[in-house]
Amino acid sequence: MTVRANIRAMKGYTPGEQLNDPGIIKLNTNENPYPPSPRVVEAIQAALTANNLRKYPQPLGDQFRHAAAAVLGIDPDAILIGNGSDDLLTILTRAYVPEGGIVASPTPSYVLYQSLAEIQGAQYQPLRFQADWSRLAEMPAAADITFLPNPNSPSGTVVSADFLKELVHQLEPRPVVLDEAYADFADSNGLQQGLAQAPNVIITRSFSKSYALAGIRFGFAIARPALVRELIKVKDSYNCDVLSLAAATAAIQDQGYFHDIRSKILATRERMVRELTALGFEVTPSRANFVWCRRRDRDVRAIYEELKRRQILVRYMSYPIGPMGSPDEPYTGLRISVGTDAEIDRLLRELQAIV
Amino acid sequence: MTVRANIRAMKGYTPGEQLNDPGIIKLNTNENPYPPSPRVVEAIQAALTANNLRKYPQPLGDQFRHAAAAVLGIDPDAILIGNGSDDLLTILTRAYVPEGGIVASPTPSYVLYQSLAEIQGAQYQPLRFQADWSRLAEMPAAADITFLPNPNSPSGTVVSADFLKELVHQLEPRPVVLDEAYADFADSNGLQQGLAQAPNVIITRSFSKSYALAGIRFGFAIARPALVRELIKVKDSYNCDVLSLAAATAAIQDQGYFHDIRSKILATRERMVRELTALGFEVTPSRANFVWCRRRDRDVRAIYEELKRRQILVRYMSYPIGPMGSPDEPYTGLRISVGTDAEIDRLLRELQAIV
Numbered sequence: 001m002t003v004r005a006n007i008r009a010m011k012g013y014t015p016g017e018q019l020n021d022p023g024i025i026k027l028n029t030n031e032n033p034y035p036p037s038p039r040v041v042e043a044i045q046a047a048l049t050a051n052n053l054r055k056y057p058q059p060l061g062d063q064f065r066h067a068a069a070a071v072l073g074i075d076p077d078a079i080l081i082g083n084g085s086d087d088l089l090t091i092l093t094r095a096y097v098p099e100g101g102i103v104a105s106p107t108p109s110y111v112l113y114q115s116l117a118e119i120q121g122a123q124y125q126p127l128r129f130q131a132d133w134s135r136l137a138e139m140p141a142a143a144d145i146t147f148l149p150n151p152n153s154p155s156g157t158v159v160s161a162d163f164l165k166e167l168v169h170q171l172e173p174r175p176v177v178l179d180e181a182y183a184d185f186a187d188s189n190g191l192q193q194g195l196a197q198a199p200n201v202i203i204t205r206s207f208s209k210s211y212a213l214a215g216i217r218f219g220f221a222i223a224r225p226a227l228v229r230e231l232i233k234v235k236d237s238y239n240c241d242v243l244s245l246a247a248a249t250a251a252i253q254d255q256g257y258f259h260d261i262r263s264k265i266l267a268t269r270e271r272m273v274r275e276l277t278a279l280g281f282e283v284t285p286s287r288a289n290f291v292w293c294r295r296r297d298r299d300v301r302a303i304y305e306e307l308k309r310r311q312i313l314v315r316y317m318s319y320p321i322g323p324m325g326s327p328d329e330p331y332t333g334l335r336i337s338v339g340t341d342a343e344i345d346r347l348l349r350e351l352q353a354i355v
Numbered sequence: 356m357t358v359r360a361n362i363r364a365m366k367g368y369t370p371g372e373q374l375n376d377p378g379i380i381k382l383n384t385n386e387n388p389y390p391p392s393p394r395v396v397e398a399i400q401a402a403l404t405a406n407n408l409r410k411y412p413q414p415l416g417d418q419f420r421h422a423a424a425a426v427l428g429i430d431p432d433a434i435l436i437g438n439g440s441d442d443l444l445t446i447l448t449r450a451y452v453p454e455g456g457i458v459a460s461p462t463p464s465y466v467l468y469q470s471l472a473e474i475q476g477a478q479y480q481p482l483r484f485q486a487d488w489s490r491l492a493e494m495p496a497a498a499d500i501t502f503l504p505n506p507n508s509p510s511g512t513v514v515s516a517d518f519l520k521e522l523v524h525q526l527e528p529r530p531v532v533l534d535e536a537y538a539d540f541a542d543s544n545g546l547q548q549g550l551a552q553a554p555n556v557i558i559t560r561s562f563s564k565s566y567a568l569a570g571i572r573f574g575f576a577i578a579r580p581a582l583v584r585e586l587i588k589v590k591d592s593y594n595c596d597v598l599s600l601a602a603a604t605a606a607i608q609d610q611g612y613f614h615d616i617r618s619k620i621l622a623t624r625e626r627m628v629r630e631l632t633a634l635g636f637e638v639t640p641s642r643a644n645f646v647w648c649r650r651r652d653r654d655v656r657a658i659y660e661e662l663k664r665r666q667i668l669v670r671y672m673s674y675p676i677g678p679m680g681s682p683d684e685p686y687t688g689l690r691i692s693v694g695t696d697a698e699i700d701r702l703l704r705e706l707q708a709i710v
Contacts, residue, residue: 018411057570
């Protein structure tokens with residue numbers, strides 16, 4: 001018995017290493033180094049009743065939708081809940097992309113977009129960035145869906161607001177998904193830029209990074225209510241569980257805590273950029289909770305391996321092509337998550353010894 | 356901006372009513388009337404640490420797989436975890452069914468199978484049951500996937516072991532999904548019958564019913580390890596969260612509790628069949644945690660509505676066709692979940708007043 005040829009042929013997305021060794025410093029999957037808001041744990045405790053466990057959760061997560069809508073100043077019906085933002089990217093691909101269709105995204109970028117294209121039996125169209133990452137060098141002319149992660153991974157960069165507006169306008173009515181998993185670490189985002197009003201824009205957000213809740217799997221999408229109604233048909237009826245809904249609701253309501261840990265991460269990020277540059281890395285200025293480090297004088301893979309031997313996990317990335325003007329193909333580098341200050345001190349000490 | 360025509364055209368699956376009124380007796384979505392094992396709450400409490408919340412969970416749920424494999428006497432690599440068994444049905448549909456392909460299932464049955472076909476842009480092929488529900492009246496000749504819920508909903512019936520073997524053998528190498536969401540309430544199941552060894556069989560299980568954990572969304576599939584490896588490519592990387600994994604692991608390890616509540620449900624079910632029959636319903640003998648009740652002398656929809664006015668929610672179902680030989684089309688009835696004895700006493704009292 002065989003699955004579809006497109007599934008058989010694909011390699012499958014490989015998530016970042018999840019080593020369970022508690023001694024390891026994990027800077028490879030952009031988790032938040034700080035605990036979630038104490039309100040989150042309280043909310044989960046409060047939701048932990050026999051009746052909540054044995055009964056189905058709210059299919060649309062109404063309590064979360066109302067809480068998030070109040071915080072963001074939007075219509076609750078403009079919100080779609082997801083079991084992590086990957087669930088939302090999956091729902092969007094299934095909603096828009098026919099077999100043999102086209103999925104476009106920048107490259108180098110989140111490699112899941114290509115996996116989603118392969119699962120759907122669609123073609124994947126990579127789009128190159130300009131050398132300064134502020135625009136795409138080409139437009140996805142005929143794509144059934146275009147994913148634009150902003151900030152982008154692994155570069156940590158954002159495209160300019162002008163380019164974003166231009167892209168959305170030029171592709172209309174074709175859908176543009178602004179994957180804003182890292183937007184909480186940037187200075188601006190698509191929602192603030194009014195893009196959620198555009199008829200062809202869907203914004204996706206994650207609780208895994210800025211809210212320190214990767215373990216509970218929660219994300220949401222923002223789009224026009226008429227579109228959200230169509231996407232509801234595609235999602236699993238009960239895609240979010242009662243505890244993650246309670247956790248996400250409490251997390252988004254504690255904006256004070258959110259801003260506190262965000263500020264700490266941004267401060268550490270700026271220090272990482274400075275000190276890694278001083279160690280000879282080419283560090284791209286980051287608007288996310290990680291930094292992208294390359295170097296021409298030596299193989300970064302060896303540095304990744306040496307760090308791993310020293311109990312520090314960063315992510316070694318190798319892409320078939322880089323942004324315009326990049327001299328190297330494959331385009332390789334280390335994506336290093338922003339950790340606590342103590343973790344980053346240790347990283348910098350080890351790197352000093354290595355390079 | 357429009358989603359695919361197949362999505363636009365579909366009505367979408369409607370989950371059972373989830374009324375939040377705490378005074379209501381909810382017998383409409385086959386939730387377990389008993390709380391989950393006390394070990395489950397303890398396990399969630401123990402897993403509720405900042406590190407677990409902020410870090411990604413195990414992508415394949417290794418701890419759960421080992422625990423379940425030990426209980427069931429199977430290979431851990433034969434297990435695929437799912438965010439509810441709906442997630443597994445979705446993964447299987449995406450893995451096997453091309454656009455324009457065929458999804459087959461019995462009818463009347465779980466209506467999600469048709470929704471999954473529609474989302475995938477595939478054709479749905481309904482298959483009629485024989486009058487006694489023990490076999491299908493026809494074979495799904497060219498289906499890309501065949502879903503066979505066993506026990507079936509709304510009938511609560513199982514097909515014969517002989518028929519099951521015949522179906523699996525005859526369809527080989529085409530995949531047969533034994534949807535065993537309700538199998539824990541039956542006398543036998545596909546795993547015990549050796550069907551998980553067949554190269555074209557995937558068994559799916561749910562924690563929503565027999566383990567009283569609908570709120571946490573957890574299910575799993577059993578198939579040959581080589582096939583599980585293909586399905587892993589299709590699932591979202593982190594489809595199950597750290598708390599639901601802890602809950603499911605504790606639940607499956609507490610087989611004593613599981614058998615206790617199962618026995619109570621089976622005893623109440625037999626009483627429901629007897630007393631509802633005495634009240635003039637045609638009740639199909641059930642192997643699930645609900646009973647299927649019809650009557651020819653009056654409209655069951657009016658009974659459903661009258662019960663709802665009296666704060667008891669059951670599920671009114673209307674299908675375009677019934678099993679072979681059914682005189683009525685549409686084929687209608689009430690699907691009533693097995694509640695606690697007190698809930699069922701109240702149901703029977705109200706029904707006595709109504710009919």
